[in-house]
Amino acid sequence: MFSRKELKKAILTSLWFVFLTMPIMVIKVDAIERTIYWRWLNSLYMAVGVFTVYLLIRLYQHRKNSRQSQAGESGPSVGFLHRLLQNPRQRLLLFAVVGAVVVIFPHFTSTYQVNVMTTALMYVMLGLGLNIVVGLAGLLDLGFVAFYAVGAYTYALLNLHYGLGFWAVLPIGGLFAALFGIILGFPVLRLRGDYLAIVTLGFGEIIRLVLENWGEFSKGPSGISNISRPGFFGIELPLEQAILYTYYLMVLFVIITIFVVNRLQDSRLGRAWIALREDEIACQAMGIDKHKTKLAAFSLGAFWAGIVGVMFAAKTTFVNPASFTFLESAIILSIVVLGGMGSIIGVIFGALILILLPEYLRALSEYRMLAFGAILVCMMIFRPQGLFANIRRHYHYHKKDSSEHDSSGQDFPKSQPS
Amino acid sequence: MDYFIELLFSGLTRGSIYALIALGYTMVYGIIGLINFAHGEIYMIGAFTAFIVATVLSIYGFPLLAIVIIAGLAAVVWASSYGYTVEKIAYKPLRHAPRLSPLISAIGMSIFLQNYVLLSQTSDFLPFPALIPDFAFMEPVAHIVGSTDLAILVTTVVVMLILTLLIKFSKLGKAMRATSQDRTMATLVGINVNRVISATFIVGSSLAAIGGLLIASHIGQINFYIGFLAGIKAFTAAVLGGIGSIPGAVLGSLILGLTESFATGYVTSDYEDVFAFTLLVLILIFKPSGLLGKAANQKV
Amino acid sequence: MTTPILEVTGLTMDFGGIRALNAVDLEVNSGEIVALIGPNGAGKTTFFNCITGIYRPTAGDIYIFRPDHAGRLSLKGLKPNQVTERGLARTFQNIRLFPKMTVLENVMIGRHCRTKSFLFGAVLRTRANRREEEEILEMSYRMLEQVGIAQYADDNAENLPYGAQRRLEIARAMATEPLLLLLDEPAAGMNPQETIELDRLIKEISRAGQAILLIEHDMKLVMSLSDRIVVMDYGKKIAQGNPLEIRTNPAVIKAYLGEEVNA
Numbered sequence: 018m019f020s021r022k023e024l025k026k027a028i029l030t031s032l033w034f035v036f037l038t039m040p041i042m043v044i045k046v047d048a049i050e051r052t053i054y055w056r057w058l059n060s061l062y063m064a065v066g067v068f069t070v071y072l073l074i075r076l077y078q079h080r081k082n083s084r085q086s087q088a089g090e091s092g093p094s095v096g097f098l099h100r101l102l103q104n105p106r107q108r109l110l111l112f113a114v115v116g117a118v119v120v121i122f123p124h125f126t127s128t129y130q131v132n133v134m135t136t137a138l139m140y141v142m143l144g145l146g147l148n149i150v151v152g153l154a155g156l157l158d159l160g161f162v163a164f165y166a167v168g169a170y171t172y173a174l175l176n177l178h179y180g181l182g183f184w185a186v187l188p189i190g191g192l193f194a195a196l197f198g199i200i201l202g203f204p205v206l207r208l209r210g211d212y213l214a215i216v217t218l219g220f221g222e223i224i225r226l227v228l229e230n231w232g233e234f235s236k237g238p239s240g241i242s243n244i245s246r247p248g249f250f251g252i253e254l255p256l257e258q259a260i261l262y263t264y265y266l267m268v269l270f271v272i273i274t275i276f277v278v279n280r281l282q283d284s285r286l287g288r289a290w291i292a293l294r295e296d297e298i299a300c301q302a303m304g305i306d307k308h309k310t311k312l313a314a315f316s317l318g319a320f321w322a323g324i325v326g327v328m329f330a331a332k333t334t335f336v337n338p339a340s341f342t343f344l345e346s347a348i349i350l351s352i353v354v355l356g357g358m359g360s361i362i363g364v365i366f367g368a369l370i371l372i373l374l375p376e377y378l379r380a381l382s383e384y385r386m387l388a389f390g391a392i393l394v395c396m397m398i399f400r401p402q403g404l405f406a407n408i409r410r411h412y413h414y415h416k417k418d419s420s421e422h423d424s425s426g427q428d429f430p431k432s433q434p435s
Numbered sequence: 436m437d438y439f440i441e442l443l444f445s446g447l448t449r450g451s452i453y454a455l456i457a458l459g460y461t462m463v464y465g466i467i468g469l470i471n472f473a474h475g476e477i478y479m480i481g482a483f484t485a486f487i488v489a490t491v492l493s494i495y496g497f498p499l500l501a502i503v504i505i506a507g508l509a510a511v512v513w514a515s516s517y518g519y520t521v522e523k524i525a526y527k528p529l530r531h532a533p534r535l536s537p538l539i540s541a542i543g544m545s546i547f548l549q550n551y552v553l554l555s556q557t558s559d560f561l562p563f564p565a566l567i568p569d570f571a572f573m574e575p576v577a578h579i580v581g582s583t584d585l586a587i588l589v590t591t592v593v594v595m596l597i598l599t600l601l602i603k604f605s606k607l608g609k610a611m612r613a614t615s616q617d618r619t620m621a622t623l624v625g626i627n628v629n630r631v632i633s634a635t636f637i638v639g640s641s642l643a644a645i646g647g648l649l650i651a652s653h654i655g656q657i658n659f660y661i662g663f664l665a666g667i668k669a670f671t672a673a674v675l676g677g678i679g680s681i682p683g684a685v686l687g688s689l690i691l692g693l694t695e696s697f698a699t700g701y702v703t704s705d706y707e708d709v710f711a712f713t714l715l716v717l718i719l720i721f722k723p724s725g726l727l728g729k730a731a732n733q734k735v
Numbered sequence: 736m737t738t739p740i741l742e743v744t745g746l747t748m749d750f751g752g753i754r755a756l757n758a759v760d761l762e763v764n765s766g767e768i769v770a771l772i773g774p775n776g777a778g779k780t781t782f783f784n785c786i787t788g789i790y791r792p793t794a795g796d797i798y799i800f801r802p803d804h805a806g807r808l809s810l811k812g813l814k815p816n817q818v819t820e821r822g823l824a825r826t827f828q829n830i831r832l833f834p835k836m837t838v839l840e841n842v843m844i845g846r847h848c849r850t851k852s853f854l855f856g857a858v859l860r861t862r863a864n865r866r867e868e869e870e871i872l873e874m875s876y877r878m879l880e881q882v883g884i885a886q887y888a889d890d891n892a893e894n895l896p897y898g899a900q901r902r903l904e905i906a907r908a909m910a911t912e913p914l915l916l917l918l919d920e921p922a923a924g925m926n927p928q929e930t931i932e933l934d935r936l937i938k939e940i941s942r943a944g945q946a947i948l949l950i951e952h953d954m955k956l957v958m959s960l961s962d963r964i965v966v967m968d969y970g971k972k973i974a975q976g977n978p979l980e981i982r983t984n985p986a987v988i989k990a991y992l993g994e995e996v997n998a
Binding site: 033036037038039040041042044045046048049051052053059155157159204205208209210211212214215216218219220222223226227230343344347350351354383384386387389390391392393394395397398401 | 469470480483484486487488490491494509513516517520524525528529532533534535536537538539540542543544545546547548549550551552553554555556557561562564663667670674705706708709712713715716719720723
């Protein structure tokens with residue numbers, strides 16, 4: 018199956034990694050007790066692990082090459098889920114099943130599980146918001162968490178000082194985050210892609226550091242506690258029901274988000290975003306105002322993050338700057354990249370996988386961030402389009418003069434099974 | 436006055452360490468146009484390697500000079516091996532991918548390496564042994580300028596000189612400059628571009644490792660997260676000087692080091708890091724080509 | 736009677752110390768096909784980039800005459816999208832399509848500047864928005880039919896054969912309803928058969944009343960298409976006239992064949 022040369026390379030590679038990981042994985046010193054722990058077993062694991070992974074990657078490449086030479090230049094295969102979604106009857110069935118599961122889920126599990134699911138749904142929403150910016154408009158935003166923080170602190174502070182409730186602050190938090198997006202976006206959106214990424218990262222860190230250091234304003238690292246939970250027509254719910262209520266609210270928000278993003282991506286604005294991602298110069302030459310279009314994406318993404326921020330503050334009833342580090346931005350980015358940039362189902366699955374998996378596989382949770390890093394690298398190398406590639410909508414063209422539309426043509430433009 | 440001189444030297448010390456890291460950013464950017472986000476982690480790994488080796492040797496009772504030399508060499512060897520491997524795994528397959536792909540891959544690599552060190556070592560701050568002794572001749576001015584400061588400055592100057600000579604006169608340096616101007620053309624005249632890129636990562640990582648060793652023995656403690664902040668600041672310095680420009684990286688680093696030192700000394704130390712980030716955002720917005728950089732024009 | 740559409744006077748462009756364009760004058764009248772020719776590096780594409788707002792010219796004026804607007808409109812200093820809005824649309828020498836969008840969507844992008852819906856229209860899908868989408872779709876499809884690539888409508892642009900990609904660029908530019916269509920080497924990289932078909936297509940577009948300014952190296956195509964030819968060399972205009980005049984112009988021959996040849 019593998020040639021001798023390949024096996025030799027696999028052995029050399031694993032030896033190289035044994036060397037590479039020698040000091041850090043093998044030796045552990047205690048400088049105060051002056052003792053050394055030699056963990057040679059790690060080297061053995063490393064050697065076997067790298068050897069196996071190397072051969073697996075070779076295998077994958079072989080298969081990919083032979084498939085390509087067999088099939089010639091075939092288009093991207095449409096995934097099972099996409100096919101399912103393109104058939105209206107199956108789509109309805111799928112939605113019904115998912116909907117039923119979502120509704121009855123809390124009644125079969127513990128409050129803890131409901132809480133975990135609510136968190137996962139928040140990441141779905143964050144992912145969908147960032148997806149507008151990164152996936153559709155192609156603007157790599159590494160400071161997305163800043164807008165999330167703006168939303169959360171808007172609610173925390175307004176609630177603390179003025180006693181404003183969740184529903185009153187929800188739009189304010191969103192708009193305030195969007196305003197921040199516009200203020201930042203205005204100067205930075207003319208920057209080239211990689212510079213934009215770094216500036217947004219810098220901005221995210223500035224917001225966090227200010228929150229940490231400006232104690233009079235934000236109460237510093239200790240944060241703000243006792244934030245009100247979402248109100249239910251003015252009634253204070255008992256804790257268990259409040260959690261349930263937050264869960265259903267989150268489900269509702271996610272549905273609204275999906276609806277909005279779905280409509281946007283097949284609209285005039287959505288097309289302009291994608292065109293901008295593909296080729297800025299051609300895009301401008303076709304009459305698209307680059308600045309305005311980017312700003313729309315950037316501030317809309319910020320708005321979403323702000324809304325989720327308010328939600329987050331209301332759910333945990335506590336905010337502090339430690340929740341808004343760069344790593345948080347990186348996690349949201351991993352969600353978008355893993356799912357497939359620009360793809361709604363992709364982002365949903367990405368968030369559920371990345372947030373729920375470490376939660377349920379406790380043994381794995383330690384390796385969570387390690388895995389996130391590896392996911393970003395591996396996705397870029399092996400599957401840059403993500404788990405679910407975004408497939409462009411096909412439009413049905415109706416001739417104007419034949420005024421009779423298809424019987425199914427009420428939802429225009431409609432998708433077409435391919 | 437003494438206070439001023441103290442701040443001046445601490446600024447220069449900071450600046451020269453930023454410079455050692457910033458050079459790696461600028462060289463890599465000059466050659467493949469990538470913000471090597473994982474560069475800060477290479478520096479962190481250099482510091483950790485030095486820490487482990489130095490502690491082991493000191494437990495076995497080696498003399499200080501031997502410890503410094505062996506730990507320094509180990510830091511350079513392992514950091515450059517990591518730099519080389521990171522490039523091969525995370526960037527080389529993406530050479531012709533859209534511009535943002537290698538950047539995302541670099542961010543992934545950075546997070547991965549941080550957590551790799553966290554999991555294999557510890558998340559606590561570790562006490563770094565004082566590798567640089569207090570020189571006797573520095574005694575009279577020791578309250579203003581520490582021996583470590585001096586050692587850092589001298590080492591940095593020597594390293595910079597070697598780097599300049601390498602780039603100006605060696606065959607590799609010429610190949611690097613050619614590759615950074617036009618990669619396709621460099622290939623056509625017979626330069627092995629892949630080897631030049633690998634060499635750039637090795638040189639940049641070695642410099643970062645030296646920086647890691649110096650700063651760790653200066654500050655006296657390390658943890659897995661030191662690479663992130665140092666990396667961002669060095670990147671800020673590289674951009675300030677004009678990314679891609681080697682003298683620019685040094686100039687930018689010194690300016691950043693000095694301003695940070697004076698700002699924290701005379702104004703407030705609460706916002707030390709905010710300051711660097713704000714500077715970064717402002718330069719990128721108002722003068723993205725930096726002090727000594729060239730503005731790039733896209734061809735249509 | 737012909738009326739002017741584009742009027743460029745004294746257009747000059749410096750890159751550092753190099754003068755890429757030196758006081759170039761040019762005008763295009765309605766219904767005309769004008770060709771801009773010259774050796775490589777003569778400044779033709781720079782000229783395009785200057786009048787379409789991609790570069791900001793050092794000196795000179797660019798005016799467009801719109802039928803719905805009295806007098807002339809200056810295009811100087813406008814951004815590329817504003818220039819397109821005012822009625823110039825272009826193609827690119829090295830094709831710049833949106834590779835991951837479908838062919839139809841590529842053309843729909845061309846309709847962007849003639850339509851208005853934004854955030855709320857898109858989300859609420861109002862009646863006005865639906866009507867607009869329908870119009871965009873219809874017009875875009877018609878463009879594809881006109882350039883003869885309607886059968887590819889749902890394919891991704893990156894999967895099109897080369898000749899079809901060039902046609903798609905033309906369709907996309909046409910979708911912006913330009914007063915003047917700018918084609919930057921439309922026949923570059925085409926085989927003789929494709930070039931003949933392109934010749935036919937451009938003539939068809941022109942017959943419908945579209946004014947065209949094109950840069951082209953294929954002399955057979957230029958001579959067959961153009962009403963007028965403008966020749967550039969070293970950033971200067973060195974000659975202009977109808978194809979016959981240009982063919983026999985000594986300055987042109989010198990520019991193309993070099994100093995030592997006496998015409």
